[in-house]
Amino acid sequence: MTAGPEGLPQTPPALSAEEAAALAKRHGLPSLGGRPPFGDYVGSLWGQRSFIWTLSTAQTVARNSSDRLGMLWTVLNPLLLIGSYYLVFGLLVPTTKGTTNFIAFLAIGVVIFGYMASSITRGSKSIVNNIGLVRALRFPRAVLPVAETLTQVVTVLPAIAVLMVVVIVTGEPVRWHWLLLPVALAMQTAILGGMVLIAARLVNISRDMTNLIPVAIRVLRYVSGVFFSIEAYAARFDPFVGDVLMIQPFALPIALVRQCLLEEAPIQWIQWAAGLGWAVVLPAFGLWFFWRDEAKYGRA
Amino acid sequence: MAAPDTPAGGRTSPVPERRPAAIVSHLDIIYRVVGGKRSNTSAIGDDEGESIFRNLIGRGKTVATVQSVHAVKDVSFVAYHGESVGIIGRNGSGKSTLLRAVAGLLPPTNGEVFLAGTPALLGVNAVLMSALSGERNIYIGGQALGLTKAQVKERFEEIVAFSGIGDAVYRPMSTYSSGMAARLRFAISTAAVPDVLMIDEALSTGDAEFRKRSGEKVDEIREKASTVFLVSHSNSTVRDLCDRVLWMHHGRLIADGPTEAILTAYEGWDPKKHPAGPPGIG
Numbered sequence: 001m002t003a004g005p006e007g008l009p010q011t012p013p014a015l016s017a018e019e020a021a022a023l024a025k026r027h028g029l030p031s032l033g034g035r036p037p038f039g040d041y042v043g044s045l046w047g048q049r050s051f052i053w054t055l056s057t058a059q060t061v062a063r064n065s066s067d068r069l070g071m072l073w074t075v076l077n078p079l080l081l082i083g084s085y086y087l088v089f090g091l092l093v094p095t096t097k098g099t100t101n102f103i104a105f106l107a108i109g110v111v112i113f114g115y116m117a118s119s120i121t122r123g124s125k126s127i128v129n130n131i132g133l134v135r136a137l138r139f140p141r142a143v144l145p146v147a148e149t150l151t152q153v154v155t156v157l158p159a160i161a162v163l164m165v166v167v168i169v170t171g172e173p174v175r176w177h178w179l180l181l182p183v184a185l186a187m188q189t190a191i192l193g194g195m196v197l198i199a200a201r202l203v204n205i206s207r208d209m210t211n212l213i214p215v216a217i218r219v220l221r222y223v224s225g226v227f228f229s230i231e232a233y234a235a236r237f238d239p240f241v242g243d244v245l246m247i248q249p250f251a252l253p254i255a256l257v258r259q260c261l262l263e264e265a266p267i268q269w270i271q272w273a274a275g276l277g278w279a280v281v282l283p284a285f286g287l288w289f290f291w292r293d294e295a296k297y298g299r300a
Numbered sequence: 301m302a303a304p305d306t307p308a309g310g311r312t313s314p315v316p317e318r319r320p321a322a323i324v325s326h327l328d329i330i331y332r333v334v335g336g337k338r339s340n341t342s343a344i345g346d347d348e349g350e351s352i353f354r355n356l357i358g359r360g361k362t363v364a365t366v367q368s369v370h371a372v373k374d375v376s377f378v379a380y381h382g383e384s385v386g387i388i389g390r391n392g393s394g395k396s397t398l399l400r401a402v403a404g405l406l407p408p409t410n411g412e413v414f415l416a417g418t419p420a421l422l423g424v425n426a427v428l429m430s431a432l433s434g435e436r437n438i439y440i441g442g443q444a445l446g447l448t449k450a451q452v453k454e455r456f457e458e459i460v461a462f463s464g465i466g467d468a469v470y471r472p473m474s475t476y477s478s479g480m481a482a483r484l485r486f487a488i489s490t491a492a493v494p495d496v497l498m499i500d501e502a503l504s505t506g507d508a509e510f511r512k513r514s515g516e517k518v519d520e521i522r523e524k525a526s527t528v529f530l531v532s533h534s535n536s537t538v539r540d541l542c543d544r545v546l547w548m549h550h551g552r553l554i555a556d557g558p559t560e561a562i563l564t565a566y567e568g569w570d571p572k573k574h575p576a577g578p579p580g581i582g
Contacts, residue, residue: 011556014376017412020325023378024414027320032404032413051443058440062431133428135405136421137444295407 035294042287044140051139055147060154074158078114082107082166089227098232100264107166108261109226111159112254116192117217119152123196124203124213127297134298141297142290145200149193160185167261177267181260187279188253194282195249197290204297224251247271249278321416321496321527322379322402328410329372329397371397373551374411379544381416384518384528386542386559388535388566394551395531396500402529403498417495417526420445434460434469434476434484441488455491462517463487464510483510490517497521498529515540535563 015023024031036044064071085106089095096102126148127134127141134141168174203209223245224230230251234242245251252275258265372394379385387395400406402413403421428437438459442452460469463483465476473481489497497518518528518541532538538545538559545562547555555562 011553012377014374015323015325015378017325020323020376020378020412020414023320024323027416029320029323029414029416032408032415048443050449051440054436054439054443054449058429058432058436061436062429130429132430133440133444135400136428137441138404138419139444298405 032295035291038288038291041140041142041291041294045142045146045287048140048143052143052147052150055143056150056154059147059151063151063155071158074155075162078107078111078159078162081110081114085110085227095228098229101170101172101262104167104170104172104262105229105258105264106227107163108257109224109254111156111163112188112257113221113224113226113250114159115152115156115188116195116250116253117221118155119149119192120195120199120217121213122152123148123192124199125210126196127200127204128207128210131298141294142197142287145196145290146193149189149196152192153189163261172261172263175263177260180267181257184253184256184260184275187256187275190279191249191253191275191282194284194286197283197286201290201293204293220250224248225254230255247274249282252278318380319416320378320414321381321383322529323414324375324377324379324402324411325413326411327372327375327398327401327408327413328370329394329401329406330409331369331371331397333367333369371551372401375548375551375553376411377546377553377556379527379529381525381527382522383544384522384530384542386538386545387529387531387548388533388538388545388563389548393548395548398546398548399498399500399529399531403496415496418446419496419498420489420492420494421498421500428473428485428488430474431472433472434463434465437473437484438469438488438491441485442491445489445492445494447492452491459484459487459491462490462513479507479510486514486517490521493521493524494526496527496529498531500531501533511537535567539563 035041082103086103090102090106099105123145126144130144134144199209199213203213225245230242230245234246237245246255252271255265255268255271256275259267259271375394375398387398389395397406400421401408402415403419404413404415405421428441432440435456438456439449439452442455442459443449447455460466463469463480463486465480465484468476468480469484473484476484486499489499499518518530522528528541530538530541542559545555545557545559545566546553547562547566555565
């Protein structure tokens with residue numbers, strides 16, 4: 001490029017792509033286009049744990065500030081939901097086969113599945129809803145879905161308290177099995193973290209996905225034993241289908257919590273092992289899957 | 301390849317020891333815009349029903365809902381440590397897009413960006429979390445820039461004092477005026493002394509007194525061997541703060557050189573007299 005007619009100073013000629021890369025290499029400048037190696041990524045995510053916590057508490061505060069009744073809804077909502085499900089599946093079209101304490105059985109299904117549904121619905125939008133943050137600052141993007149998962153943990157705690165009240169009121173005895181409840185919830189949260197990471201990337205690729213997620217959740221709500229015992233109805237299916245229905249990662253956490261809290265549901269350690277498997281495999285796969293697009297989050 | 305530091309042109313290279321802070325090589329940015337579409341005149345009116353039908357079956361053919369915008373075209377430059385680079389150009393010339401890409405916030409469609417250290421981008425439109433108080437945003441922004449929570453706490457008073465927004469820091473950011481929000485963002489972005497500071501018009505929203513203070517802050521950051529990029533429509537801000545200017549026009553980098561020379565040419569260019577474009581692009 002030569003000097004312009006109006007005395008524009010000469011622009012330094014562009015380096016070729018190879019020259020630029022060599023110059024960057026000599027001075028140790030990393031390329032922005034690529035994503036960091038997966039190991040480094042996991043490390044940097046761990047390094048951001050305090051930031052994750054800051055974001056998560058901030059989100060919790062922001063959400064509860066908009067409703068006048070605020071935190072009260074986190075208690076009222078599960079109660080209303082349990083009530084309406086009981087009306088339909090307890091009284092109108094009973095699906096109580098194979099259960100003795102149906103109200104507690106149903107309450108566990110509603111609360112635990114509700115936790116999964118809201119985690120995935122909210123978590124899938126954790127990138128697109130925070131696009132301002134993504135475009136203004138550079139940080140490992142997985143921070144956002146992980147923070148959203150944590151936010152959901154905090155939000156579900158009042159519902160768990162409601163659940164405990166329902167369980168006690170309906171006459172379940174206090175047993176040592178209750179101590180397993182935090183373990184079951186921790187495994188469920190890990191599973192959800194993995195799913196949220198997967199969903200967040202999918203929604204970032206195509207926002208149309210946000211329309212499919214409610215459909216998927218509705219289908220899962222009906223097949224995951226929220227309001228009926230899969231075991232009691234398993235005879236209707238091919239044994240393979242029955243097994244799949246029982247150990248799929250949406251049904252399994254519900255079954256595990258029932259084993260903790262209901263006397264009628266004996267502990268099945270094989271299911272706990274399967275839960276642990278999901279709790280390891282899904283977050284690991286989810287993080288890897290999310291990391292694949294690390295450089296692409298925030299693109300308009 | 302023998303001496304990549306030395307431009308192949310007639311000019312002698314700057315001192316070869318200068319350490320590059322940002323290397324931009326043949327950068328292209330193409331936005332994919334979903335939803336926006338050029339309304340097809342024949343599709344409006346009588347045969348609207350047909351157009352909806354056509355839209356459903358022949359998506360992207362008749363009435364496209366996905367457009368691509370070539371915002372940055374083959375831009376290359378090298379910026380050095382301690383340099384303050386202004387980016388000028390008319391509205392829509394790709395300045396802000398270029399800045400975002402250099403900050404690593406927009407992935408390049410083609411080409412490559414190399415950057416030393418962590419960038420911080422400060423845009424007028426950069427929303428942190430508007431439903432939350434300024435206080436929480438300081439913690440979020442500070443930690444995203446790599447400070448620890450304790451460090452943010454330590455600098456909290458300083459950040460608030462610099463922004464000059466006082467007790468408003470405890471109110472949600474959605475209640476701020478644009479000037480207040482810009483000041484707070486500037487204070488947050490500069491709290492950590494970023495390796496590369498990118499400023500997108502943010503300074504123009506502050507009042508005169510804040511502009512003076514932010515100018516001092518920019519100088520301070522440059523002295524710490526960081527690099528500053530500034531996108532601004534205010535030529536006086538660019539003159540005050542920058543020693544080098546990149547002139548963008550229709551997504552192309554048409555001039556790159558010392559501030560005064562480029563700005564003089566920029567100010568002298570009248571789009572009405574030279575509708576084909578400014579000098580230098582043929």
